[in-house]
Amino acid sequence: MPPEPVVSETRTAVRRLLESPEAAPFKGAPLVVACSGGADSLALAAAVAHVSRWTGASAQAIVVNHGLQVGSDAVAERAVEQLAGLGLPAQVVEVDVDGMGGLEAAARKARYAALRAERPSDSLVLLGHTLDDQAETVLLGLGRGSGPRSIAGMRPLDPPWARPFLTIRRTSTEAACRAQGLEPWHDPHNADSRFARVRLRTEVLPLLEDALQGGVAEALARTARQLREDSDALEAVAVAELSRVRADHGLDCERLRLLPAAVRRRVLRDWLRSEGVPEMTDAHLRSADALIAEWRGQGGPALPGDFVLRRAHGRLRVETADRKPPNG
Numbered sequence: 001m002p003p004e005p006v007v008s009e010t011r012t013a014v015r016r017l018l019e020s021p022e023a024a025p026f027k028g029a030p031l032v033v034a035c036s037g038g039a040d041s042l043a044l045a046a047a048v049a050h051v052s053r054w055t056g057a058s059a060q061a062i063v064v065n066h067g068l069q070v071g072s073d074a075v076a077e078r079a080v081e082q083l084a085g086l087g088l089p090a091q092v093v094e095v096d097v098d099g100m101g102g103l104e105a106a107a108r109k110a111r112y113a114a115l116r117a118e119r120p121s122d123s124l125v126l127l128g129h130t131l132d133d134q135a136e137t138v139l140l141g142l143g144r145g146s147g148p149r150s151i152a153g154m155r156p157l158d159p160p161w162a163r164p165f166l167t168i169r170r171t172s173t174e175a176a177c178r179a180q181g182l183e184p185w186h187d188p189h190n191a192d193s194r195f196a197r198v199r200l201r202t203e204v205l206p207l208l209e210d211a212l213q214g215g216v217a218e219a220l221a222r223t224a225r226q227l228r229e230d231s232d233a234l235e236a237v238a239v240a241e242l243s244r245v246r247a248d249h250g251l252d253c254e255r256l257r258l259l260p261a262a263v264r265r266r267v268l269r270d271w272l273r274s275e276g277v278p279e280m281t282d283a284h285l286r287s288a289d290a291l292i293a294e295w296r297g298q299g300g301p302a303l304p305g306d307f308v309l310r311r312a313h314g315r316l317r318v319e320t321a322d323r324k325p326p327n328g
């Protein structure tokens with residue numbers, strides 16, 4: 001009997017990503033499914049198990065136990081059982097979550113670190129993010145003004161991470177689980193309205209869908225993709241320009257001034273990063289850029305990591321606060 005269409009949809013999504021030109025360097029690579037036991041990653045595990053039987057690639061799963069909720073051991077055990085039923089060997093990795101920067105963020109950081117550490121070398125780690133997750137990410141990024149990078153959303157392939165379900169709706173992963181007799185775990189956090197993402201999912205997006213008569217999640221995901229393509233192109237131009245504007249351990253201000261603002265700020269960001277300046281905000285970049293675009297002899301801005309930017313004799317230079325060049 002042919003599989004239900006929704007099950008085929010999940011398998012096709014996995015195959016498409018693995019057979020895409022971008023994934024060519026990973027042809028035949030071992031596959032690791034990051035599985036929480038929720039509907040998205042359980043449906044993903046089922047699709048990967050099926051596809052790997054055809055391609056002959058080795059496949060396994062990792063379940064991260066954050067130990068944050070009562071019964072998390074049982075949730076992990078139940079996930080391993082279902083994964084075994086799918087023919088996927090699975091290991092549970094227990095992590096310590098230190099709570100720095102908020103519990104959710106700390107759990108995510110610990111999870112990604114554990115997945116990185118436990119995956120076989122040269123493997124791809126498949127994550128179950130869906131089109132709905134992408135739409136929420138874009139909307140959150142827009143609302144918080146976090147810049148094109150976050151509005152551009154998650155990448156389908158960002159080795160070692162792969163996200164084949166970014167084109168698939170969450171309702172489809174739930175239906176695919178039902179169709180295959182899988183019983184996903186429902187994370188109580190997903191219904192906790194103290195989280196901004198949950199309110200976006202349960203209140204804001206349904207209202208937007210209603211007001212705009214549907215298609216909002218798809219439109220947001222489409223926008224993310226367009227922005228990603230534009231950002232990638234701008235970034236490639238910036239990388240090429242950076243090598244042209246470098247001069248005497250700094251940057252040539254006049255050459256920089258002639259660049260379009262979107263390229264110029266990317267050049268500045270890439271250069272400052274290469275000089276060791278960490279974690280710049282949009283405000284830092286704009287004040288750095290003012291030394292070029294709005295030059296009137298002003299002093300340079302202080303930057304994170306105790307760095308200072310200075311413009312002198314037509315050159316832009318980074319110095320440490322005690323006026324030494326970085327790395328010097």
Ligand SMILES: Nc1ncnc2c1ncn2[C@@H]1O[C@H](COP(=O)(O)OP(=O)(O)OP(=O)(O)O)[C@@H](O)[C@H]1O
Binds near residue numbers: 111
């Ligand atoms: N406990 C877990 N163990 C293994 N993988 C997990 C676990 N939790 C989440 N994942 C993986 O991450 C994907 C996304 O999960 P979820 O949306 O809950 O995480 P998130 O924190 O919102 O995402 P992100 O980590 O990218 O921000 C899941 O589909 C699954 O592949």
